[in-house]
Amino acid sequence: MSLVEIKDLKVHYPIRSGFFNRIHDYVYAVDGVNFEIEPGQTYGLIGETGSGKTTIGRSIIGLEKITSGQILFNGKDVSTKRERKAVHYNRDVQMIFQDSLSSLNPKKRIYDIIAEPLRNFEKLSDTEEKHRVRELLDTVGLGDDDLFKYPFEFSGGQRQRIGVARAISTNPKLVIADEPVSALDLSVQAQVLNYMQEIQKQFNISYLFISHDLGVVRHMCDSMAIMHRGRFVELGTRDDIYNHPQHIYTKRLLAAIPDINVDQREDHRKHRKEVEKVFDTEQSRYYDKNGRVLPLQQISETHSVALPEDQVKGE
Numbered sequence: 001m002s003l004v005e006i007k008d009l010k011v012h013y014p015i016r017s018g019f020f021n022r023i024h025d026y027v028y029a030v031d032g033v034n035f036e037i038e039p040g041q042t043y044g045l046i047g048e049t050g051s052g053k054t055t056i057g058r059s060i061i062g063l064e065k066i067t068s069g070q071i072l073f074n075g076k077d078v079s080t081k082r083e084r085k086a087v088h089y090n091r092d093v094q095m096i097f098q099d100s101l102s103s104l105n106p107k108k109r110i111y112d113i114i115a116e117p118l119r120n121f122e123k124l125s126d127t128e129e130k131h132r133v134r135e136l137l138d139t140v141g142l143g144d145d146d147l148f149k150y151p152f153e154f155s156g157g158q159r160q161r162i163g164v165a166r167a168i169s170t171n172p173k174l175v176i177a178d179e180p181v182s183a184l185d186l187s188v189q190a191q192v193l194n195y196m197q198e199i200q201k202q203f204n205i206s207y208l209f210i211s212h213d214l215g216v217v218r219h220m221c222d223s224m225a226i227m228h229r230g231r232f233v234e235l236g237t238r239d240d241i242y243n244h245p246q247h248i249y250t251k252r253l254l255a256a257i258p259d260i261n262v263d264q265r266e267d268h269r270k271h272r273k274e275v276e277k278v279f280d281t282e283q284s285r286y287y288d289k290n291g292r293v294l295p296l297q298q299i300s301e302t303h304s305v306a307l308p309e310d311q312v313k314g315e
């Protein structure tokens with residue numbers, strides 16, 4: 001059984017205006033998405049800013065009221081607050097945010113930041129708590145010297161590792177990581193991602209990894225969905241997406257990954273320009289007359305794409 005199943009999830013925000021503040025339209029932030037996250041695996045949600053990724057993450061953790069659809073966790077419906085409470089959901093699902101400086105309380109020492117979820121969810125003695133906090137800091141490569149420092153005394157990468165330690169303190173089954181490394185330098189990004197992968201293996205955690213950059217998630221995700229305008233344009237395994245992309249929006253995101261090989265930069269620039277040109281001329285075929293993403297078509301057991309009818313063929 002999948003750890004998480006998302007069924008036809010919709011989150012629509014009303015747009016109000018006028019003297020009576022009437023609803024005159026909606027923002028279709030998330031407009032009918034379906035996917036599953038397996039135990040111990042990483043699922044990627046990739047798309048440009050405003051495509052609806054964060055809204056999905058916030059809906060799963062319970063920070064966003066959903067318009068319709070279902071969120072199942074271990075087969076149990078957790079779409080409402082009452083249902084989440086009944087299954088200790090708040091302990092089992094944690095989140096890592098992009099901005100580590102604002103997500104860690106600046107007035108608290110690291111010890112208390114990491115101990116806080118433990119105090120909320122576990123009944124530990126003082127000695128057990130100290131032992132657990134030390135163990136967690138050690139897991140993310142920080143030491144006893146760091147225990148009583150404040151967040152501002154750390155680098156961005158270290159703070160993000162503290163965010164990881166806090167998120168895993170309650171032994172969660174799912175961690176939602178919303179752009180966890182976007183604010184970091186490339187070398188520091190790799191370090192934080194390595195810690196996240198090691199922790200995943202050690203504790204069999206599932207990640208929902210949200211990013212705007214297909215380059216960053218290449219080595220993290222087992223499966224992924226490419227999102228645009230509140231819907232999925234393509235979903236599949238890592239191999240489906242990186243080696244057999246079908247939707248022009250996915251191809252465009254792939255072409256945007258910088259080429260680290262200096263000799264090939266010119267070729268890469270030309271390829272990127274060509275992909276952009278195709279996207280500009282062809283994109284109207286891939287969206288309906290209101291600019292919405294077409295319905296997904298399954299083209300293999302693992303791979304679905306929102307293709308125009310005349311493009312659909314099995315792999």
Ligand SMILES: Nc1ncnc2c1ncn2[C@@H]1O[C@H](COP(=O)(O)OP(=O)(O)OP(=O)(O)O)[C@@H](O)[C@H]1O
Nearest residue numbers: 013027029047048049050051052053054055056212
């Ligand atoms: N509370 C809200 N009220 C109205 N519209 C909202 C609200 N929250 C988000 N939106 C809109 O919903 C859409 C999706 O937003 P969301 O933050 O999920 O996108 P995203 O892909 O995560 O973007 P980013 O990477 O910039 O965070 C956007 O158009 C956004 O403006």
